[in-house]
Amino acid sequence: MGWERAAEHYDQAFGTLTIQTAEQLLDAAGAATGTRVLDVACGPGFVAEAAARRGAAVVGLDFAAAMIATARQRHPALAFQEGDAEALPFDDASFDAVVMNFGVLHLARPEAALAEALRVLRPGGRYAFTVWAGPDQAVGFGMILRAVEALGQKDVPLPEGPPFFRFSAAEEARRTLERTGFSDVKVQLLPLTWRLSSADAVFDALLRGGVRTAAVLRAQTPAALDAIRAAVRREVETYANDGAFLVPMAAVLASGSK
């Protein structure tokens, strides 16, 4: 499975970026001291750790054994377990807050994951998730997609999943949460910045640390891949600033109450 392979690089590639949404995600879910929090698709456990720092009683869940192993190694005092976001191994109403940081966009059945989050929440509990904004605002993705479009082969077989940017549209995120049964739905844009020390870091992160874009890149011929890498590098170089490259990577934060 793609995420088993990505686990080793994910942290290094995306860790500094995805961790930036942790506090706002936890705020949107109402996580505080004593709150029972479930961090679904927890990866290496960034959000779980931030929840624990607030004094929440947190459980991190991910279906990739390698991610759970990394999370346990990094945060030995916290509870992590393997499990599927679309069939949560918890009783009804067992959490006050459920969060999912950049997980929903990878799921084959996102509606099932939202319904499961609703089920395990207590009445009045809150669910919050983040996804990347569209490629014009999550610029790192935009660069790769444009380079593949111009220089590579686009229609390669991908892991099953919804359109990658489906929930980047605020209206779609809102509608899907409401249709699942959530109320008091809120959607906001989070302007994150990816601070990179190398102009190849965007390409490398997506080739090694991800799954779906990585599959598109790995399916390219060596020559096309070289051309894509060079095009992305040139574009990252336009974001040079103070000895680093500051690439805008906006995210969308959506939340709702049970």
Ligand SMILES: C[S@@+](CC[C@H](N)C(=O)[O-])C[C@H]1O[C@@H](n2cnc3c(N)ncnc32)[C@H](O)[C@@H]1O
């Ligand atoms: C982009 S990573 C996000 C990790 C982490 N939440 C973060 O903020 O960095 C997506 C994670 O979703 C996990 N994942 C994908 N599909 C899943 C599923 N059906 N059930 C549980 N975890 C899943 C992957 O193993 C991976 O760790």
